[in-house]
Amino acid sequence: MLDTQPEGYTTADGRKIGGVLMEMKNITLRFGGVVAIKDISFDVREGEIRAIIGPNGAGKSSMLNVISGFYHPQEGEVWYKGARRPRMRPYQVARQGIARTFQNIALFEGMSVLDNIMTGRLNHMKSGFFSQALWWGPAAKEEAENREKVEKVIDFLEIQHIRKTPVRRLPYGLKKRVELARALAAEPSILLLDEPMAGMNVEEKEDMSRFVLDVNDEFGTTIVLIEHDMGVVMDLSDRVVVMDYGKKIGDGTPDEVRSNEEVIKAYLGVSHD
Amino acid sequence: MPDTLLFALEAAANGLTAGVMYALVALGFVLIFKASGIFNFSQGVMALFAALTLVGLQTGQIPFSHLINAMFGTRLHHFGWTLPTLVAIAGTVVVMVAFAWLVERLIFRHLVNQEPIILFMATIGLAYFLEGLGDIMWGAEVKRLDVGIPQGMSPVVDDVTYAWFGYGFYMDTLELWAALIAGVLVLSLILFSQYTKQGRALRAVADDHQAALSVGISLRFIWVLVWSLAGIVALVAGMMWGAKSGVQFSLSLIALKALPVLILGGFTSIPGAIVGGLIIGVGERLFDFFMGPIIGGATENWFAYMLALVFLLFRPQGLFGEKIIERV
Numbered sequence: 001m002l003d004t005q006p007e008g009y010t011t012a013d014g015r016k017i018g019g020v021l022m023e024m025k026n027i028t029l030r031f032g033g034v035v036a037i038k039d040i041s042f043d044v045r046e047g048e049i050r051a052i053i054g055p056n057g058a059g060k061s062s063m064l065n066v067i068s069g070f071y072h073p074q075e076g077e078v079w080y081k082g083a084r085r086p087r088m089r090p091y092q093v094a095r096q097g098i099a100r101t102f103q104n105i106a107l108f109e110g111m112s113v114l115d116n117i118m119t120g121r122l123n124h125m126k127s128g129f130f131s132q133a134l135w136w137g138p139a140a141k142e143e144a145e146n147r148e149k150v151e152k153v154i155d156f157l158e159i160q161h162i163r164k165t166p167v168r169r170l171p172y173g174l175k176k177r178v179e180l181a182r183a184l185a186a187e188p189s190i191l192l193l194d195e196p197m198a199g200m201n202v203e204e205k206e207d208m209s210r211f212v213l214d215v216n217d218e219f220g221t222t223i224v225l226i227e228h229d230m231g232v233v234m235d236l237s238d239r240v241v242v243m244d245y246g247k248k249i250g251d252g253t254p255d256e257v258r259s260n261e262e263v264i265k266a267y268l269g270v271s272h273d
Numbered sequence: 274m275p276d277t278l279l280f281a282l283e284a285a286a287n288g289l290t291a292g293v294m295y296a297l298v299a300l301g302f303v304l305i306f307k308a309s310g311i312f313n314f315s316q317g318v319m320a321l322f323a324a325l326t327l328v329g330l331q332t333g334q335i336p337f338s339h340l341i342n343a344m345f346g347t348r349l350h351h352f353g354w355t356l357p358t359l360v361a362i363a364g365t366v367v368v369m370v371a372f373a374w375l376v377e378r379l380i381f382r383h384l385v386n387q388e389p390i391i392l393f394m395a396t397i398g399l400a401y402f403l404e405g406l407g408d409i410m411w412g413a414e415v416k417r418l419d420v421g422i423p424q425g426m427s428p429v430v431d432d433v434t435y436a437w438f439g440y441g442f443y444m445d446t447l448e449l450w451a452a453l454i455a456g457v458l459v460l461s462l463i464l465f466s467q468y469t470k471q472g473r474a475l476r477a478v479a480d481d482h483q484a485a486l487s488v489g490i491s492l493r494f495i496w497v498l499v500w501s502l503a504g505i506v507a508l509v510a511g512m513m514w515g516a517k518s519g520v521q522f523s524l525s526l527i528a529l530k531a532l533p534v535l536i537l538g539g540f541t542s543i544p545g546a547i548v549g550g551l552i553i554g555v556g557e558r559l560f561d562f563f564m565g566p567i568i569g570g571a572t573e574n575w576f577a578y579m580l581a582l583v584f585l586l587f588r589p590q591g592l593f594g595e596k597i598i599e600r601v
Binding site: 070089099107110115120186 | 468469470473474476477479480481483484485486487488489490491492
């Protein structure tokens, strides 16, 4: 149904979804003899929340790593903003406006929350090496401007009270939130979230769901998220890709996916008569 | 004030200036170790190489002249100019940055994800290579390095301490300058790493490689940056030691003195390197002052290592190092 609306559409709750921002075409990823991803294609539209779900070992994280440049698929193409993306290193992908979080949290443990989030702004700092090193001219002004942006993110995610705390001392749930803040500070076109709710209690999950929705709503950020927990995904996302054993077994709105037989089989198992 | 106390105070003051120099050498190690987990065995040789290059540029020596003469029967040795010290220093900085770039490009880029011991072995190889290169490029003779800082007793310190205590301390002007310059360098490194974009990126890489990549930091650039910084630190260390006792190949051994400093201060802490250096500097002078006459002198040769050994027994992570916790 969506393919018939190339220019985008408006969701039931009034959010505007645009055209295709990123497209994965026939991606195949192998590790030696193991096929982690097998000929998968899907697209991501501007402004939508796109989920990738599937049981353990389905290849979800591998797919996210392909998008963020940590893995390079043997076959297939990644199209981003209407152009084919050449093979890129992770930091180059990040500079293109794709920010991510990690399943097992990759924060700078020894640095304060504020410093961690400031690293998200690195690619928005344009002043040269020497003016930075000597702290003169545009460098000081730039630091102040970036600091302002970071403070906004901190306000938005309600982590003012821990801004100066070294990340090492934070509880798990807050670390996840700081990681989201760092990714957001980069003002990304696409935000990749790798199991943002993993290991959280119910209350933390609700908080995180609210933040994901708010981010999408407030900044119009396109979000691609991987999740294990079916319930959360169905409530959050506009469209869902379902993976199993490296293959795509479903793709569509939550309702469409829910009633897809293969998906039910993969998740609930099937009786052998 | 009793004389013994005054003499001890003088020894301690001299120990402080020596300690700053130790700290400077240790700092080069810490920079690279923090950012890449590599224990850079070649740090001392880098100091030697930087000092050789500085003298060579300053006196207008022709690089590789011995080699060229041997091959073509020529008698080249000097261009016939002398460069002002500052220009020669700038030139040496350029050489050290180029060296950093080559090290990343030719060695460590190919050793990504290798065991730390492999990387360590690579730096041992690098140390031998660099020592040989310095020899071929600039010759093996001991060279005098004059950076325009006077040597000998500092009259200022002498006057001031005489006015205070009625006894003038003997401190070398060169050592005072060396301590001052090292202090400024350390301070600017700290400011750089705390308040600039590249400094923040540097700390980020030191903390977590994967996370650093995900926020758009190029690891290669950071590696070149830290090796360049280590090269500049090596230059300052080599310059000061060279000015004091001539640029000679034993200079590469000053790196050994940095080891106890690192064990004291912790391998990952910049303040640790500084405090460790000061403790060793002051400690060995005071120990020599009090114990030297009793046990026959020359304690400076081994005191630092003994102190390090004691530390290894009771506090293996150093004063400021990250605590080693075994998770089960």
